[in-house]
Amino acid sequence: MAAPWLRDAWLRLVTAFESNRLAHAYYLKHYPDKGSNSFIEQFTKYLLCQSKGKSACNQCKSCLLYAAGNHPDTWILDGTEASRIGVDEVRDLQKNIVNKANQGGFKVAVILQAEKMTEQASNALLKVLEEPPADTCWLISTKEPEQLLPTLRSRMQWLSIPYPEAEQTxxxxxxxxxxxxxxxxxxxxxxxxxxxxxxxxxxxxxxxxxxxxxxxxxxxxxxxxxxxxxxxxxxxxxxxxxxxxxxxxxxxxxxxxxxxxxxxxxxxxxxxxxxxxxxxxxxxxxxx
Ligand SMILES: [Zn+2]
The missing domain is CATH 1.20.272 (Zinc Finger, Delta Prime; domain 3)
Known part of the structure; x- marks a missing residue:
């Protein structure tokens, strides 16, 4: 992880994975200028990688598929440009994620700017997280963590990242x-x-x-x-x-x-x- 403030969160996830204690879902503050998107990408690639060490190998079939944007076991709902994320989009994601992994490894679902989910969409996500499919990880970024449903938050682990404040005084x-x-x-x-x-x-x-x-x-x-x-x-x-x-x-x-x-x-x-x-x-x- 290039940015020092991302390092602790990265180690926490890798350690959790290595000790088989990875949570089904994590959420973190959406802050793309400070690396939140690339953090999610790196960890997605890491989870999908078939011969990982402390980071993805960048050489296996999964890594190559991911780099080409073609990995069949990861999905992203990108709310960045959207005015909202609707229930149908979450349900589509849900349908994909209950299937067996195409490459036989992990499945990773990503939602960017999850605060844009409608209430229905949030409830649909909550349902998935109440009975999460095996070998699945949700990585969710949000600009407003406190706006997510409390029930939803309680189903996910908060990844605290000490981003540098937008501007130091x-x-x-x-x-x-x-x-x-x-x-x-x-x-x-x-x-x-x-x-x-x-x-x-x-x-x-x-x-x-x-x-x-x-x-x-x-x-x-x-x-x-x-x-x-x-x-x-x-x-x-x-x-x-x-x-x-x-x-x-x-x-x-x-x-x-x-x-x-x-x-x-x-x-x-x-x-x-x-x-x-x-x-x-x-x-x-x-x-x-
Ligand atoms: Zn790899």
Missing amino acids: DEQTAQAAELFDALHKLTPLPELKDKAVAAEWLNTSERLASDMLAQLNRLPAERFYFPGVRERYERLTQCSWLTAPHLSQWVSECRQLRQTYQGSPGVNLPLLLTLIWSRWSHFLLGEE
Whole structure:
């Protein structure tokens, strides 16, 4: 998964599949600019692939059929251009999905912008999910998760994806720039007066590390949390020792720290975050 915010959701699905605990249906926030459609495509291909590892092999018959847009065991109801998704369309999908898989593997049904389903269509989908056919997975994206019927939602698993907000505020961008400079010892490290402030900086730290990773991987501008700070990121080219695994590690350090803090609010968040920063800083400056 190219975008860092999709990685956790991807691992969750692959792990569920590998341990035979895949749910019959997942729903996630529809956000094509940030990769939600390609996430669904990748996972569909993965499920259909006949010799997969941690991702689809791109070589087997299923992968080739999928790439050609001809795979007989996957269907898509794309509400993107439609004003609504009607009950007949859902029923057609349902008829297909109860049949045995043509290629003998999984069957995958996709609905994009499911919030456009009429009430009847939603109820038809609910019926399918109440008695889901075997070896079937529904992948559903919606712009308005809370508008789906609660009964429908209860039949699906929510895939939480921490998309970067459409736009980071100027203040957040300024924070990221300040932290980036501080890590390079151009300015002092920010002072973390209390836990609330530290929690904010923890978010900024995670996004900054994710941006630095995006920079290293030469991802396009829309993959950055703080496009406004990108010019500064050029400085990273001077740190030849900095690799993508380091930065992935930094992103997960932030996540782990957040989990620890949420689990036991007594931990000294300002101190722990400051320690992380000074370690990062030493590393960036080649002092390790
Ligand atoms: Zn394959």
